[in-house]
Amino acid sequence: MAHLVYIDETGSVGKGANKQKLLTLAAVLVHENNVQLLADKFRQIARTHLGQVPADFELHGYEIWNGNGHWSSLPPAGLIAVYEDAISVINDLDIGVSHASIHKERLRTRYGGDMNGNAYLLALQFLLEKIDSGYVGNKILIADEQKEHQLRAVKMVAELQDWGWGEVPGAKLKTVIDSMHFVSSHTSPGVQLADLVAYALQRQRNQWDSHPAARAAIGRVTDVVSQHTRTWREPWPA
Template structure:
C-alpha cells in the first residue's frame, strides 16, 4: 500500500521571515485509503466551527491562529479548539510526520551566500532521504506550489531516483515511485495538514506565544505532532 506524502514549507519567505532561523519542510504521510477520510474530517471541522463548509474553504495555520479569513468572528478559545480538532487527524488516521530544516544563517555563512537560493532544495533532499529509509512501502510526492523551485525540484527528484544525485552527495531513492507533483493547497487537504503541522512547529520553536493559554495550546498541539514524528534530521549545516 502506498503513502501519499504531502509537503509544505515554513520559514523561508514572507512577513517575519527574517525572524525565523530555520527553513523547514514538513511532510505528512497518509495511507492511500485514508486520503478521502482526511478530506471529510476537515469538512467536519468546518461544519462544527463555522456551521458549514464555505466556498473555497481550506485550513491555513496562520489564518486560524491569527483570527483571519473565515475565522475572524471566533474567539481565541474557539480558534484553539479549531486547531486542535484539525491536528487530531494525525491520531485518527495514523498519519506519519517527518521534517528537515536548513539553518539559514549558518548556510549563508558556510557558503558566503552562494547557496542561499538552494535552501529549499537542500531541505527537500534531506526530507526525502529520511522518508525513503524511514517508512516502508511506495510513496507519491505532492507538494504545495513552489513557482520558484518547481522545475529544479522535479529534476532533483529524478536524479535522486536515478543515481542519488542531489544538492549535496546523497542516496538513491528506492520507494518514491513518481515525480514530485505540485498542487494548490486549496485542492489538497493533505497539503493543508502539512501546513498546519509546519506552522505549529514554527510557532513552538520560535516561542512566539506569550499568553499562557496560547503557550499551553501550542504545547499540546506540538506534543501530538511529535508523537507522529517518525523520522527526524537535525538542522543543517551543523553549528
C-alpha cells in the same frame, strides 16, 4: 499499498520571514485508503466551527492561529479548538510525520551566500532521504505550489531516484515512485495538514507565544506531531 506524502514549508518567504532562523519542510504520510477520510474530516471541522463549508474553505495554520479570514469571528479559545481538532486527524488516521530544517544564517555563513537560494531544495532532499529510509512502502510526493523551485525540485527528485545525487551527495531514493507533483493547497487537504504541522513546529521553535494558554496549546499540538514523527533531520548546517 502506497502512502501519499504531502509536503509544505514555512520560514522562507512572506511576512516576517527575515525573523525566522529556520526554513522548515514538513511532510505528512497518508495511507491511500485514508485520503478521502482526511478530506471528510476537514470538511466536518468547517461545519463544526463555521456552520458550513465555504466555497473557498482551506485550513491554513497562520490564518487559524491569528483569527484571520473565515476564523475572524472566533475567540482565542475557539481558534485553539479549531487547530487542535485539525491536528487530531493525525491520531485518528495514524498519519506519519517527518520534517527537515535549514538554518538560514549558518547556511549563508558556510557558503558565503552562494547557497541561499538552495535552502528549499536542500531541506527537500534531506526530508525525502529520511522518509525513504524511515517508512515502509511506496510513496507518492505531493507538495504545495513552488513557482520558484518546481522545475528544479522535479529534476532533483529524478536524479535522487536514478543516482542518489541532489543538492549535495546523498542517498538513492528506493521507495519514492513517480515524479514530484505540485498542487494548490486549496485543493489538497493533505497539503493543508502539512502546513498546520510546519506552522506549529515553527511557532514553538521561535517561542512566539507569551500567553500561557497559547503556549500550552502549541505544546499540545506539537506533542501530537512528535508522537507521530518517526524520522526527522536536525537543522542543517549544524
